[in-house]
Each structure stands twice: as structure tokens, then as C-alpha cells.
Amino acid sequence: MDKRAVFRSWWIPTAFALPQLALIALFFYWPAVAVVRWAFTLEPPFGGSAEFVGLANFRDVFADPLYWNSVVVSLTFALAGTLSTIFIGLVLALAVDRQLPGSGAVRFLYILPYAIAGPAAGMAFRFILSPERGLMASVNSIFPDFWNPAKYGSHALILVIVVFAWKWAGYTFIFLLAGLQSVPKSLTEAAAMDGSGPIRRAIDIQIPMLAPTLFFLSVTMMTEGFVGADTYGIVARTTDGGPNHGTEVMVYRIVEEAFRGLNYSGASAQSIVLIGLIMIFTFIQFRFVERRVHYK
Template sequence: MKRVVFKSRWVPAVAALPQLLLIFLFFYWPAVSVFNWAFTLEPAFGGAGERLFVGWENFTSVFADSQYWNSVRVSFTFAISATTITMAVALVLALAVDRQLKGSKLFRFFYIWPFALAGPAVGTAFLYILSPERGLMAMVNAAHPDFWNPARYGSHAMILIIACFVWKWVGYCFIFMLAGLQSIPRSLLEAASMDGSGPLRRALDIQIPLLSPTLFLLLILIATESFVGKDTYGIVERTTEGGPNNATDVMVFNVVSKAFYGLDYSGAAAQSLMIIALIMVFTFIQFRFVERRVHYR
């Protein structure tokens, strides 16, 4: 293969300039701005007003805000529940398709396509499907009044946004898990089958341990997405708007509400840095303890 060599140093620089500008405008500039706002008092309506350096006062206000701690609790509840259910359902579907069960090729398409939908679109669909007045749950409520009402009960609202997230991200996990399962040598499974191991035993003793690197990667990705992802915000904003009574007020939704509805840009910036710190701690714990069970060989 012939190696391409640029005679001038300006050619690769000009070719990389558009991408570098995009990275600067949409990654580094916002990151520096948020860090600056977190330690200053940003004018509510923007403009060229004077910014006052307030040090750690924005963080002190965040720590004293009960609504912030409620959003932390709600975020952890949502992230742990949504991640666990998503991974479990995707693993069962991947194991079923990998065994070439009847109809698996047909359903493979339906497992994947929900991931192509945006979070707000998924929230809109589930908002009508599970509507207590007009959706499928209306028939249940007709027999058992007020059995399902996300607008009234916080636990129902939490179930609603978890269902939306799981339905959307199961297909994403399914793709990676199926690819990992198909990379496992069939000779191992055939040998275990000849020794009398059933499908469940083969899955627990062979397939899942050999799939652990893929599962660990997906665990980090899905946990992070459920904690601060754009789909999490889109689903919550479209379905519950953080209610009822802040029962679904996840951290990412609370930050956006504080910034664009409460016009507290400095407080929102401080909360954003706290979210980054929590993600770093959460990821460190996963690498420190969960990765011990990962088999790379």
C-alpha cells in the first residue's frame, strides 16, 4: 500500500481545520464557559453585564438546596433501575436470537429499530400508549379506577420514564451482545452440550463469562446515558416534566430547568460540574470493583 505524504504542512492543517473548529466551538468553549460561570455570578439575561467572582458560593447554594438532593436521589433510582432492566432484557433477547429460535431472524429487525427514534418521540408515543384516559391503561382503569395515573403518583411516573428508556436502548445493547455471543467459538458450546449442559447452564457457565467485556462496556455506556444522556432529558421533558411533585426530576432535567426557566446560569453551571464529578466517581467504582469480574481472555 502506497503511503500518502503531504509535501506542504499547510494541507493537512487546512483539512483538519473544520473538525478542530467544531471541537472547539461545541466542546472546549462550552466546557470553559461552564467552569467560569460556576465560580461567578452570571447575569440572568446574559449580555455584557459585569460578572462577579463569588468563589464557592454557587456550590454552597447547590448543597443547601433540597431540590438538588432530591434530583440526585431520583437520578440514581432511575439510572440503576433503567440500566439493570435494559441490560437484562437485551441479554435475554440476544441469547434467544443467538440460539436461532423460530422467528429470530424476523424479530431481529424489530429489536433494533427503536434505537433510531429520538427520546422525545419515544416519550410522546408512550405518553399516549399508556395514557390513563385514552391509552391501553384506560381499559385497566375502567375496571380498577386510578390503578394507573402517572400524573398523580410518582411511582407510576418513574415506571413510565423507565419503560421509555428501556424500550429505546434495549436494541442498542442487543446489537453489541449478539455480536459478542456470535464471536464465541461454537466448539465450546457443542462440547458443553455433549456433556449434558442445557441452554441455561451453557449461558451461565460459558456465554455470559465470555461476554463480560461487552457487558462491562455496555454497563458504563448505559449507566452514563441514563444518568445524564440527552434521551433521559427528552423523555422526562416530554412525559412528566419532572413531576408529579418532583418525583421524576432527574439531575439533567433539573439543570436545564434551573438555567432556562429559572435563569440561574451560575447555579446550573455548578450543578453541571457536580454531575461530571458524580459520573467520574461512578465510573471509577465500576472500573475498581465491577471490572474484577471481567474475563478478557
């Protein structure tokens, strides 16, 4: 039996924990308190005393039709991004689950895009899928305007979802492959002897046993789609929120309001609403989706 470490004086563990506690207070709790305070005040952009305005910032936010457009765009982006990344990661994990020659190198290539920064991936796909000189240029030469993210908001939204899925599919692949390796091989081998093909074995045996992993990834990817740093970086470097606010997700709008528009109070109010929206979706996932998850 391992012995527990016992400190004879209280100041030694406190001294060890104090730097970490200071970092948490400085970079997590203090900004959170400041955002809540700014949401209910009119914060001058260049310093000075703030004026308490109550719910006026929230009323201005809810009265702006462009804000509701960003809510719809964020919901579409988060849902589509979550489903696509999990589906791609699941297909890749099922494809390399077997121990075959060269499977290690293939797994490394699948994980590699996750190491690339979101803004860099956005810039790369901006040129790769450019309607004038990219891969879609030959398609546009036959069908004009078949693909033009600089002109159509729906095309631009598809573009940022594709970049997000390409970037984060490797992340979901890691967890799903680890989950598949924990599935007893005797079950899949018995199903194969009964005549079940790979797709049937995946649907009837492997995917149901991945329910905890799929639930974890759905919560994680939904949160990343709403407030992730890569979400802002991809949108900022790929479409800059356009065209016509077609890809202006909530996190991008908040950053632009705060640092370009210098509207700290409005951005803080939008941050509070975004946090509330994430809490609602997380509650729905834990309240209704987790009921279908079996951990044994």
C-alpha cells in the same frame, strides 16, 4: 506492507485538520470553559458584567433539598435503566442467536426502537400507558388508582424507566448479539451434548464470555442515564419532571434552571457536580468491576 503517507510541508495536514479542530474547540472546549467560569460567577441572564462569587453557587445548590431529590431520582433512574436495558438486550440476543428462518426480520424489529427519538417514544408511551384511556385503564377500572403516573411519583418514575429501557434495549441488543456470535459454537454444542439446557449454557458459558461487552454497556448506559439527550427528552415529554418532582432527574433540572429559570450560574454549578458524579461512578466501575472482566 502498507506505506505511510508523508507530507512534505506542514501546512497541508494542518489545513485538513483545522476544520475538525475548530469544531471541537467551538462545540466542546469553549462551552466547557464557559460552564466552569459561570459556576464561580453570578452571570446576568440578559447580558452585562459577571460578578465573581466563589463557591456561593455551589453552597446554594447543596442547600436546596429539591436538588438532593434530583440526585436520588437520577441515581434510581440510571441504575434501573442500565440494568433493565442490559437484561432485556441480553434476553433478546440469546433468543435470536441461532440461525433460524426469519431471524433476520426479528433482529431488525428488535433494533427498530433505537431509531426512534426519545421525546417521540415518551409521547407515545404517555398515551399508551395513560390511566384514563390507555392499556391500564381497564386495570384501573377494577383496581382504582392502581396505575396513575400523573398522581404518584413512583408510578411516573417507573414510566420513564420503561420508556428508556424500550428505547435503548435495541442498542444493547446489537452489541450483545455480536458478542454471542463470537462465542465458539463448539463450547455450546459440547455442553448441549452433555445435557445442559439453554439456560444453563447461557449462565455457564455464554454470559461469562460476554463480560467485556457487559462492562462496556454498563459504563455507556450509566452515562446515558445521567446526561443523555434521550433522558431529558423522555422526562420532558412524558412527565415534565412531575408529579411533585418525582421524575426530576439532574439533567432535566439543569436544563430547566438554565433556560426557564435563567439561572445560568446555578445550572453551571449543578453541571460541574453532575460531571463529578459521573466520574466517580466511572472510576468505581473501572476500579472494582473491571477486575472481574476477562478479555481472553
